Amino acid sequence: LSLRGVGDTKPWGWLGNKPTLEEQIEKSIRNTMQGPTARTEDVAALKAYIATLTPPPSLAKARGTLDRRAFERGRRVFEKLDCKQCHKGASFTSTKTHDVNLSDESGVRRFNPPSLRGVSQRDRFFHDNRAATLRDVFTTFGHPNGETIRGAELNDLIHFLEGL
Numbered sequence: 001l002s003l004r005g006v007g008d009t010k011p012w013g014w015l016g017n018k019p020t021l022e023e024q025i026e027k028s029i030r031n032t033m034q035g036p037t038a039r040t041e042d043v044a045a046l047k048a049y050i051a052t053l054t055p056p057p058s059l060a061k062a063r064g065t066l067d068r069r070a071f072e073r074g075r076r077v078f079e080k081l082d083c084k085q086c087h088k089g090a091s092f093t094s095t096k097t098h099d100v101n102l103s104d105e106s107g108v109r110r111f112n113p114p115s116l117r118g119v120s121q122r123d124r125f126f127h128d129n130r131a132a133t134l135r136d137v138f139t140t141f142g143h144p145n146g147e148t149i150r151g152a153e154l155n156d157l158i159h160f161l162e163g164l
Contacts, residue, residue, distance in 0.1 A: 001114055002121065005055030009093045009115050014127040016097045016112025021047050055091075056118025058163050066163050074160025077153050086144065092116035092164060101146050104128055120162035134158055 011017065012024035025043050029035045038046075060066040078084065086098045097110040104127060111127050125131035131141055135158060138149045149157060 002056055002118065003050055004053045005091070005115055005117050007051035007053065009091050011095060011112060014111050015108070016095070021050065025050075055115065056121045058118065059120040060159075060163050067159060070156050070159040071163045072160075073152075074156035074158070074163070077149075077157040078160055081149070081157075083144075086113045087116050098144070100126070101144055102126060102130070102141060116161055116164050119164060134161060 006012070007021065010021070011019050012021055013027070018024040018027060022043050025046050026038055029038045029043075058066065086094050086096075088094060093113050093115040095112075097112050099109045100111055100113075101109070103109050119134065122134075123132075125134065125137050126141070126143075131137045131143075135154070137143045138154055138157070142148050
């Protein structure tokens with residue numbers, strides 16, 4: 001996932017177990033990048049920089065190709081399916097973890113949802129990248145509750161999400 005816009009999406013980490021961005025930065029340097037323990041001033045500088053990164057823009061909006069009517073129909077589908085239970089507010093995320101109906105290799109099913117802002121710029125989805133497309137999220141994996149969404153509702157929902 002991009003770091004753009006993560007400054008206001010606490011808590012951090014797929015499990016939502018890092019209450020501060022500093023803790024997530026330290027963990028990322030140590031575990032993900034397998035680096036040395038970061039100096040406090042370096043973590044502070046990275047946090048300050050990350051906080052300046054605005055959310056990624058919608059590609060459709062940037063290109064001027066957003067279909068407003070399909071976007072609004074998709075918003076209604078988003079609301080009808082209660083997607084805002086996990087992806088709420090201006091940041092389209094939550095401070096809680098939620099059962100996403102998918103287990104990782106350790107059997108974990110509860111994850112902190114990433115922001116949906118700029119989702120049109122992602123090329124893989126879920127914590128382990130198992131969904132190759134946004135459409136796969138719903139049709140192949142039945143996110144969030146195992147039910148599949150199809151047809152015009154799915155197309156409108158995807159249009160809405162890609163417009164965020």
